[in-house]
Amino acid sequence: MELMSLIGNLAACLTTVSFLPQAVKTIKSKDTRQLSLPMYALFVAGVALWIIYGLWVNSTPIIVGNVVTFILAGTILMVKLKSTFNAKRR
Numbered sequence: 380m381e382l383m384s385l386i387g388n389l390a391a392c393l394t395t396v397s398f399l400p401q402a403v404k405t406i407k408s409k410d411t412r413q414l415s416l417p418m419y420a421l422f423v424a425g426v427a428l429w430i431i432y433g434l435w436v437n438s439t440p441i442i443v444g445n446v447v448t449f450i451l452a453g454t455i456l457m458v459k460l461k462s463t464f465n466a467k468r469r
Contacts, residue, residue, distance in 0.1 A: 384440070391444025398451040411459040419456040426452060 405411060426449045433441030 387438070387440035391440040395444045395447045395451070398448055398455070402451040402454050405455045405458050409458060409462065411455075411462045414455065414459050416456075416459055416463060419452060419459055423449065423452050423456050 405414070426445050429441060429445040430449060433439075433445060
């Protein structure tokens with residue numbers, strides 16, 4: 380594996396895994412009061428665009444890293460949306 384590919388894979392792994400603790404905490408606690416809805420909405424949209432870009436340039440690290448990040452951040456976003464809409468109904 381060439382050096383740049385190794386760096387790309389490591390970068391994808393680190394940035395993706397960084398969302399795991401927040402996703403686990405959010406799913407367990409269902410507490411999203413401290414999370415910014417606009418930030419997560421924009422972030423998930425940006426990650427979706429990175430996936431499209433990765434497919435376009437055929438870059439496995441970009442595709443895999445962003446698909447996993449999309450799932451983790453998307454889960455956090457869904458919990459935040461559910462919490463926000465439930466709070467407004469009360």
